[in-house]
Amino acid sequence: MSKILRDKRGYKLPEISIILTIFNGANTIRDTLNSIKSQTFKNYELIIVNDGSKDNTGELVEQFVENNKMMTIKFLNLNQNIGRSNALNLALKNASSDFIANIDGDDLWSKRHLELQVNNIKTHSEFDVICSDYYLLIGNEKTINNFIQSEIGDRMIDITKKVGRFNPINHSTVIFKKLLIEKVGGYNEDLKKLIDYDLWLRLKQQNVKIGFFPVKTCIKRIHKNQNYENKNPVDYAYKIFQMSAKSLINTRDYIGFFFAVSKFFYGLAPQHFRQSLKKVLYGK
Template identity: 35%
Template sequence: MEQPLVSIITPCYNSADFITATLNSVLEQSYQNWELIVIDDQSKDNTCELVEAFSKQQPKIRLIKLEKNGGVANARNVGLEAANGKYIAFLDSDDIWLGEKLTNQVTYMEEKSLLMSFFAYHRINEEGEIISGKIGVPDSVNYKKLLWHNVIIFSTSMVLKSAIGDLRFKKTGHEDWIFWLDLFKKCGNGYGINQPKVQYRIRQGSVSANKLKAAGYTWKILRENEKIGLIKSMYLFSKYAVATVWKRLK
């Protein structure tokens, strides 16, 4: 049986320190029917030169250079427009996939006819050292559950392209969380695979590392994006805070 094409979308900006490891993790996948679309958001370092060196050796890697900096949401939207695959897999430019990630995920989704899935993961630091135990994921999540806490790390995810349709990323904080909320409003559940097939990098100054900034974005999503009332937002925010603390203890 022919393997379905997976379109991998990787936005990048000043990613020279990490992009080589990220691209190598794709090349080392056992699954071979993929295309990798790297969207450079006007990097000031040599990110583009590094990606171009890979693309000369592997034509399945394509670099799109944006004419102006538009942020990660815009870069991912450009990637979605360029994607040709049955499935969309997101991979941030500083994260790493383990070798069976695509094989396991495509097999799981094909066998069960799923629209969306995501993996467990480990956190790594800027030097690539593992700094957490396995961060597990639930068997499934829907819109209501995702309001409590975003359990989906973007680089662990894969989505049926037809399920995404014309849905696009919004240019706002926590755009990944909003994307999942909007997707699950359309198509129901996402399904977790509780195997750590991704290494998620924590970088100094990132939103994930800045807890106050992340908390502010969360409150804004509940109140402004999802239009949830004050009392319920306070309840959901408290669950988010507990879940965030618990995850950091793992």
């Protein structure tokens, strides 16, 4: 039985804080919020930052909060856009748990995502950041229902070294220790792109171990409204290569550098082609 944590006033604290930042996400936010609501693990708080959306995202979130008063939700509805890094750091500052889970405002979790990841971060204490596998949902493809595998297991793979060579982490699958993120200064507010990969690289430089749970517990959406990855695939792949190359040269990982070059050219291929190639090579 897990220990019940309480604050100085004796109030029960959540075991995990979920952070969700969103900008102009009216088309996806309801599905994302419902996937959080459906979690089998219930001892959490949800911190939502609406980063100055120009559409009706704020109204949709307010409706969800009003209709789900039994959930512990902190809704920060900003009038102006402060940028994703700032919004994520604001969410972190409002989190009361030692453990943080992130979900982007256009992604989805399986019902057992939190249950499995909370168990993983507690069971595998050697890792300070844990991510999981995921499905890609491209364009108007139908949502994958009941997508978690029946046989789960307890296997964890150390991907710390891989982080220096490319970005193997889906931001919506991570669970991490809040204290370590705070020690490296949180998300870099000077960056507007690849802020999550920058954070993983800085954590790796501090010898933080990163684990990968090889079970698909999340759906990542790829759609036309995405600001950067989908609209600028060449620049996206090049920026990742730049960041990884700098880290690899500093650590003299020349084999990793060659791998990063290969990954860069692979990243230039269209998303549909890459998914087809994965199915051919790995059957998934």
